[in-house]
């Protein structure tokens with residue numbers, strides 16, 4: 375008999391009842407150190423007192439009105455995002471996939487409104503992940519995501535990541551936009567070299583194609599800048615944001631320049647919940663913490679500490695780990711044994727991490743994790759690796 379929850383997930387055995395900062399706690403009091411952050415979502419940790427207060431106050435006053443009326447919290451969050459980024463305007467959604475949908479629609483509408491409705495093709499790259507809707511699985515174009523769900527969205531051109539010649543050849547006047555994750559997340563924590571992002575920006579400038587950054591996982595302070603593309607010194611035309619922006623409250627956003635958004639006029643797009651008062655109050659409070667130079671400098675410092683300890687871990691377990699890579703507190707440990715075995719061994723030591731592509735375990739902790747918690751988490755991973763070695 376089919377379970378009452380559609381069986382699309384493989385779940386671990388734990389049931390968490392409470393969260394505190396970087397810790398998740400089961401009913402019997404067992405405390406797991408959270409190196410996964412709910413997949414790069416809880417950037418400020420669990421039950422952050424400022425966020426708890428904002429939710430409680432907003433919940434007691436007004437949850438939802440629809441976008442038929444003005445929403446001051448949405449305006450406040452949009453103003454903060456515009457002030458801190460390349461963008462001139464924002465559309466709010468409930469998820470990352472919806473933010474990507476808005477990004478793709480904005481790009482096609484741009485060319486249609488410029489009198490080139492045939493300019494619809496979108497270049498995407500292998501190993502990427504953009505969500506689970508039909509358009510976003512079509513964009514990522516991996517068999518694992520698309521199998522059985524065809525026909526897919528037409529107009530996607532999926533190129534090998536890093537193949538500059540293929541990209542240059544494909545950038546003709548049918549290309550509406552190019553979509554890139556500055557650091558691939560689900561694909562296995564693969565940072566795109568700055569030179570690639572710069573080169574892509576140049577190609578887009580030469581051809582007019584819009585550059586779309588999917589910063590749903592690598593954005594919101596995760597790499598030590600508010601958004602990962604900032605490291606390369608270039609800006610996109612459109613950007614999808616989600617995950618960390620709501621710290622677990624469902625919220626996403628599509629940001630764009632005035633020119634890129636020029637096709638998006640009244641009635642062209644919408645969402646019932648997107649940007650509601652409750653979600654935007656949380657997003658606004660999250661921005662106050664993360665869009666702060668001192669906070670971001672601390673993320674980079676903690677990332678350095680984490681990286682140093684993980685390099686040590688890899689060096690002391692050469693049969694378990696191959697290498698460590700990533701950017702900021704978005705870190706991948708490439709494994710020599712199946713990554714799920716490492717994650718399961720971690721569960722035995724009460725440390726949580728997240729599987730990723732390329733046989734990687736992802737380390738995506740709260741951005742405000744303590745130095746002692748970084749040390750404790752790596753010590754737990756060390757014990758997990760030692761247990762795995764004993765069984766080899």
Ligand SMILES: *Cc1c(COP(=O)(O)O)cnc(C)c1O
Pocket residue numbers: 468469470471472474503504505506555559560588589590591592616617
């Ligand atoms: C998680 C993720 C998405 C999809 O976000 P959802 O909120 O699950 O729809 C899209 N792109 C990237 C890079 C992601 O990491």
